[in-house]
Amino acid sequence: MTAPDAPPAPAESTRSASTVIWLLVGSAFVMILNETIMSVALPVLVTDLDVTVGTAQWLTSGFLLTMSVVIPITGYLLQRLTPRTVYLMAMSLFSAGTLISALAPGFGVLLVGRIVQALGTAVMIPLLMTSVIRLVPAEQRGAKMGVITLVIAVAPAIGPTISGIILSTLSWRWMFLIVLPIALIALAAGAVFLRLDGETRSIPLDWLSVVLSALAFGGIVFGLSTIGESARGEAHVPPWLPIVVGVLAMALFVMRQLALQRTGNPLLDLRPFTHRTFAVALALTVLGMMALFGVLILLPLVMQDVMGVSAFVTGLAVLPGGLVMGLLGPFVGRLYDRVGARPLVLPGVVVLAVALWGFALVVGESTPVPLLVGLHILLVTGLSFMITPLMTDALGSLPSEIDSHGSAILATLQQVAGAAGTALFVTLMVVFASTPNVAADTTGAHAAFLCAAIIGTAAIPVALLLGGKKPAAH
Numbered sequence: 001m002t003a004p005d006a007p008p009a010p011a012e013s014t015r016s017a018s019t020v021i022w023l024l025v026g027s028a029f030v031m032i033l034n035e036t037i038m039s040v041a042l043p044v045l046v047t048d049l050d051v052t053v054g055t056a057q058w059l060t061s062g063f064l065l066t067m068s069v070v071i072p073i074t075g076y077l078l079q080r081l082t083p084r085t086v087y088l089m090a091m092s093l094f095s096a097g098t099l100i101s102a103l104a105p106g107f108g109v110l111l112v113g114r115i116v117q118a119l120g121t122a123v124m125i126p127l128l129m130t131s132v133i134r135l136v137p138a139e140q141r142g143a144k145m146g147v148i149t150l151v152i153a154v155a156p157a158i159g160p161t162i163s164g165i166i167l168s169t170l171s172w173r174w175m176f177l178i179v180l181p182i183a184l185i186a187l188a189a190g191a192v193f194l195r196l197d198g199e200t201r202s203i204p205l206d207w208l209s210v211v212l213s214a215l216a217f218g219g220i221v222f223g224l225s226t227i228g229e230s231a232r233g234e235a236h237v238p239p240w241l242p243i244v245v246g247v248l249a250m251a252l253f254v255m256r257q258l259a260l261q262r263t264g265n266p267l268l269d270l271r272p273f274t275h276r277t278f279a280v281a282l283a284l285t286v287l288g289m290m291a292l293f294g295v296l297i298l299l300p301l302v303m304q305d306v307m308g309v310s311a312f313v314t315g316l317a318v319l320p321g322g323l324v325m326g327l328l329g330p331f332v333g334r335l336y337d338r339v340g341a342r343p344l345v346l347p348g349v350v351v352l353a354v355a356l357w358g359f360a361l362v363v364g365e366s367t368p369v370p371l372l373v374g375l376h377i378l379l380v381t382g383l384s385f386m387i388t389p390l391m392t393d394a395l396g397s398l399p400s401e402i403d404s405h406g407s408a409i410l411a412t413l414q415q416v417a418g419a420a421g422t423a424l425f426v427t428l429m430v431v432f433a434s435t436p437n438v439a440a441d442t443t444g445a446h447a448a449f450l451c452a453a454i455i456g457t458a459a460i461p462v463a464l465l466l467g468g469k470k471p472a473a474h
Helices: 010-036 042-048 058-080 083-103 107-135 138-167 179-193 207-225 227-231 240-261 276-306 311-317 319-339 342-362 369-396 400-431 442-463
Strands: none
Touching (some): 010 058, 010 083, 010 138, 010 179, 058 207, 058 400, 083 107, 083 179, 107 138, 107 369, 107 400, 138 276, 138 311, 138 369, 207 240, 207 400, 227 400, 276 311, 276 369, 276 400, 276 442, 311 319, 319 342, 319 369, 342 369, 369 400, 400 442
C-alpha cells in the first residue's frame, strides 16, 4: 500500500485539484467526442472501404460495446492502481488507437483502432467522476461536476458536427489525425503535471467475474445494437440470442459479486444500489441518457432521409444544443451547490418531456429546420438541469470506500442506456415506416419520437422520489 503524500497548504491544494480536474475533463472530452464522431462519416466509409452500411456501423457499435465491457472493471483498477497510473494508461491506449485508426489500410485495422480507443475512454470516465468526488469539498462539488456535463453529454452531441465539418473538405482520416496531437499533448501534460497519487489495495482480480461481466454487459449491448440491423434484415445473429445470454450472465454476475462482497473483494461492488439517493438518481440518469442518445441518432436520420438535408447542415443543426448544454453545465452545478437536486431536476424532467412530445408532434418532411433546432435546444436544456445534479447526488451519497464502484456502475449503465435508446428508437422507426426498405420516413419517425416522449414522461414520477437535501459530506 502506498502512503499518501503530505497534504499541501489549502491554496496549493485547491490549485492542484483544479489543475487535475481540468486536465481530466479536457482529456475525457476528446475521448468521448470520438464515440459519435463516426456517425456522419458512415456513407463515406462505405464507399472508401468497400463495406456495407451494417458493417460500417460497427465502428460506432464496437466502440460502445468495448466500453460497456471494460467500464465495470474500472472499479477494481481504481483501487489497485494510483489515479496517475490509470490516467497514463488510458491516454496511452487512446493515443495508440487514434494512430492505428488514422493509418488503417482497411476496415479491419480501423475497427481494431476504434476498439483500442474505447479501451482508454472506458477507463477515463470513472476516473474523472471519482476524482471530483475525492478532491472537491462537498459544498463545491456541484460546480465541478457541472463541467463534467461537457464530457458526458456535450461531446457526443457535437461529434457529428465536427465530423460533418471535417468531411466537407478533408478525408475521413483527418478525424483521427486532428485528434492525435491533442491526445499526445494531454498524455505529456499528465506525465508532467498529474501528481494524483493515493492509497492502493493489493486485491486479487476475480477472473470469473471478468468473464461474466463481459458476457453480461457485452451480450446485452451487442443484442441491443443489432436490433436495428435485424429489423432491416441485415443481422447475422438474431438479437434475442445475445440478449438472453447477457441477461443470464448478468444474473450469475450479480450472484458472484454478492458472494465476493462477503470477502471484501468484488470486481464491482453492488452496495451503491442500497443507497436510495444513488438508486433514484441512477434511474433518472438512465432515462435521460436514453432520450439523449436516441434523439442524437433519430435527428440525423430524419433530417437526411426524410427531409433531404445534407450531412453538413445536419451536423450544424445539433451544434447550438451542444453549446447550450456546455454553457448551462457549470451554471446548473453552482445552483446545485445552493439548492440541491430536487428543485433543478423536477423542472428539467418536465422540459425534457415537453421537448420530446414536440418532436413527436411536428417531425415530418416539411418541418422547418429551425424548429427542430429549437426543440433540440429545449431538450438539452432540460437534460442540463438533470444530469449534473443527478450525477453529483448519486456519487456524493456514497461512502468513500465504494465511490469508485459507484462511478463504474453509473458510467456502465449510461452506455447500456445509450445502446438501448438507440436500438429501441431506430427499430421503431424502421418497423413502423410506411415505405418498405427505407431507413426512415415520417410515419416511422413519429412512432420513434412518440416512444421517446412516453419514456420522458415516465421520468416525472421517478423525479418526485428525489430527496430535498444534498447528500452529507463524507
